[in-house]
Amino acid sequence: MDKSLEKSLTKWLKSQQSSCGYFLKLATLLGVLNGIAIVGQAYCIANILHGVIMVQQTPAQLMEFFIGLAVMLAARSVIAYWRERFSFEAGRRLREDIRAAVMNKLVKLGPAFIKGKPAGAWASIVLEQVEDLHDFYSKYLPQMILAGFIPLLILVVVFPLNWAAGLVLLATAPLIPLFMILVGMGAADANRKNFTALSRLSGHFMDRIQGLSTLKLFNRAEAEIKQIHQASEDFRSRTMSVLRLAFLSSAVLEFFAALSIAVLAVYFGFSYLHHLDFGHYGLGISLFTGMFVLILAPEFYQPLRDLGTHYHAKAQAIGAAESLVELLEYPEPDNDAAQNSTKNSAIDLSAVSIKAIDFTVMTRSGTCLLGPISFDIKAGQHVAIVGTSGAGKTSLIQALLGFLPFKGELLINGQAFESIDIAYWRQHLAWLGQDPQLFHGTFAENVALGNPQMSEQQMMDLLQQAQIADFVSQHPQGLNGMISDQSAGISVGQAQRIALARALGQQASIYILDEPTASLDEQSANAVMQSLSQAAMGKTAIMVTHKTDELTHADNILVIDKGQLIEQGRYAELVSANGHFCQLLQKEVR
Template structure:
């Protein structure tokens, strides 16, 4: 990883530490108290040994030292527990805050952005990469402060007793952080690459898992198994590279610490043998000084070694932060702001009208998807959007939902859409797509979506309206009937009807439908179309549909091709006039006849 990017990501990580609250400072405070208790413990032990061995004092004369030492043991244990507990709480609060920011950002960007990556890669970002930030805040940041404070405190205690011992500690201490930084840079780069491989592997595996039936149908199971094996091997290699760096750095840090302590022990050993006579301040080195300093030596290097160990938490966090920062800093380009009041509202007690003039819809990377187009949707008017794949129909709906930027004019009841408060605007909308989205939970929970004002009678009425109540009523638990992961236990048609019932509970003023019958059989198609027609009689609706023969009751049909409007009018007018709609109608009739003939032949 290049140095400017690493500094930028480190700065971003430190900016987030305010989410940890006071628990981060509390962790440092407990660490400082632990360090001070180490000094007291070393003093008491050195005094006891010096008193018994050199001064030949009776043990009774050292009772207060023994009592102090016994009292210090539970105090140190309590401080260590409090430090771990507060550090965990700091990391937990940070993870909750970052995860909330990510989810809010994804809600703001919407499906147009989310569909740009596989579902597995988003799961990696939301779950694993955020979890990998924990140790950076819970351990690395507090340890950075402790790695400076505790060794400095020990030096202050050692130098007045023996300047040579203090000089040995001072000169050998930088070896640990220097090597830590050298190895850490490679670890950060390895972690970043490994996260990218993990994201790709997660997305690859999730996509193949969803399409498992299709892969088996086309006899591609073995091929995809080899692809997954190759991707897994790539991730294994990356993980082992990170672990090699971690083990190497830990071993070297332990080596330097052991060598430094050994040098100190040799110095005191030769001093006690009177082979060395320097480092003291006029008086010979006592056993108290030797024991006190040697007991503090491991504790002097321990914070530095801990920082070296936790430096990998920083490397891991930097690797995770790259994708998180990119997502959280992402801004939608090309969004127009025509109004001087950026947060207007739309009345919810009246039907909506839409007026588009020279409207251009853009992708999130700034590419033109639709336009320029102009059209009007009047109050209580049901309008259909038709056209070949890629003509811009879904992009237009995403712009209306506020998920894609646009230029030009798009008025809702005379108010520019870009100036309307998005959450308030979406309360006026009901949306139904071709892939119903039901969640793990009960039928009631999937319909209410947390709205406690909806009664069971209201839910039942909407389920009857979409002709699914008979199926629910047959279940033992009724509205409490569980829906499994990936809508297990339901057919696509049943799931679509429940999703439609959920949309109807919103009492919205604008109904947006994106191929709501694309995955249904003909019988279910007719039921859903009839239900939609009845439900949208007193509201404005805009529907994308591939079933042109079901559009006779639409007030207006907008035909799109290559991002432009090529035809407009009611069903009869467009069906009689030459053009794209008539061509699509003939192609559809030919396709239906072919399917019918093939079905009869099979029978």
């Protein structure tokens, strides 16, 4: 990974720690208190051993040190418990805030942007990658402070007793962070590649599960199994490379720590045998000094070893942060209606007229999808939009829904669209697409999605309008009947009519419909169109469609081809003109 990128990601990670609140500071403070308790515990143990072995004192004479030792052990247990609690809470709050930021960003960018990646890739970002930030905040950041404080505290108490032991500790301590940095250079890059592989595998697997019936029918199941195996094997190999780095780091850190402790043990051993005579300020080396230093020696290196262990959490967090930062910092155009939730919500939308002047729909990256086009839709008009696949029809609908940025003028009742509160605008429109999204839950929860306070009678009235009330009434659980994930258990026509009931519940002033009968049989299509015609009577309606019988009663038809508005008019006018619209009709007849 590029060093500048790694630094910027690390800076971003540290900038988010305010989300942890005071819990991160409390966890760090408890770690400091634990360090002090460690010194106190070593002091009591060294005094007890010195008194029993060298001075021949009785346990009663050493009672104060026994009591001190018990207090220190109890204190360390309590501190460890609350430190873990506070650390977890800090990480939990951070994850909640990041997930909220990601979800809010996705809401602002809208479905047109989300469709650029498979659902599995988004699931990987929202779930796994956010989850992998936890240890960075709950463990690594507090350990950064403790890795400096606790060794320094131990050096402060060791040097006045024996400067030679202090020098050994001071000289060997840098070896651990030095090697940790060397290992960390590759760990962040390995984690980044691992997350990329996981995201790719998640998206690949989700697409294949959703299209399993298609794969079976085209006899591609075996081939896709091999591709999934290859993607899984790629993820496995990358995961193992990350684990190898983690195990290598831990092994070497343990080696240097053990070597340093061994040097101290040899020094004190030879000093007690009178083969070495330095480091004691001329006072000699007592058993208390040797035991006190040797007990503290493992604790001196432990914070550094823990930092080395948690350094893997930093590499993991940097790898996860790359795609998170890319998403959260994705530019939002100034005229994006989704950003203007504080704008005008006083405009009267009881009737809706729409006027576009040099209207150009763009992608988030600035690519032109449609336009420039101009059109005028009067309040109460029913307008149909036709064109070949990819002409730009859905892009126009997405812009009207506030999901895509645009250039030029888009006026709603004479007022600029980008100045209107987007939530207020959506409260006055009803949306129905060709592939309705019903959520896992009851019929009632899906119908009342826009108005949770809706009564059961109101729900049944809406279902009656959508000609699906008989099906719901005959269900053993009625309105409490469950709809599974991906609308499993109900037909496409039933799902479309439930979605229609949900749309009718908006009490909308404008209906925006994207081929609402494309996936339906003739009977279901007629039922849906009949309900829509009744509901939209006297209301503005914009519908994308390919079906001729849905065009004859339209007040105006917009014909779009290759992102341009090439014809418009009533059905009879366009037929008599014998232009592109007639060619579309001939293709449908064939």
